[in-house]
Amino acid sequence: MNIYVGNLNRQATEAEVRALFEAFGEVKSVKLVKDFATGEPRGFAFVEMPKREEASEAISALDSSEFQKRTLKINEAKPKGPVVYNSFSSQYGYKNRFEKY
Numbered sequence: 591m592n593i594y595v596g597n598l599n600r601q602a603t604e605a606e607v608r609a610l611f612e613a614f615g616e617v618k619s620v621k622l623v624k625d626f627a628t629g630e631p632r633g634f635a636f637v638e639m640p641k642r643e644e645a646s647e648a649i650s651a652l653d654s655s656e657f658q659k660r661t662l663k664i665n666e667a668k669p670k671g672p673v674v675y676n677s678f679s680s681q682y683g684y685k686n687r688f689e690k691y
Contacts (some may be wrong), residue, residue, distance in 0.1 A: 591645035595635045595679075596663035602631075610657060611637050615644030636667055 595607065608620045618638040624631055639645040646667075653664040 591639055591642050592667040593637045593639065593645055593649060594663075594665055594667040595637055596633070597660050598631075598633050598635055598662065599658040599660045600631045600633050602635075602658055607635055608639065610652065611639065611648050614648035614651065615639060615641055625652075 595612075598607070602620055602622070604620045607622070608617050611617045611620075616639065618640050620635060620637050621632055622635045639648065647663050649666065652662055655662055
């Protein structure tokens, strides 16, 4: 199960976040999201735990808890939705709005 960890302290390291979740079970991966241009942490991360029961327990226990003087927002990560490219919402220029994508 993939878990979203929000309102994370920007100085938090991958090892610290991993240790926080390993108290509830095996952690497959931790990804701290960084800004593309500056390379600085953006204040959120994704933690992957292989067992759904352990992940659910971690979510319920750690949501709204304090970590490094910040109140964490933790929930199940939702997959990205489809990207819509058309003439009204595209940042890439004109697309034919009558064409089926």
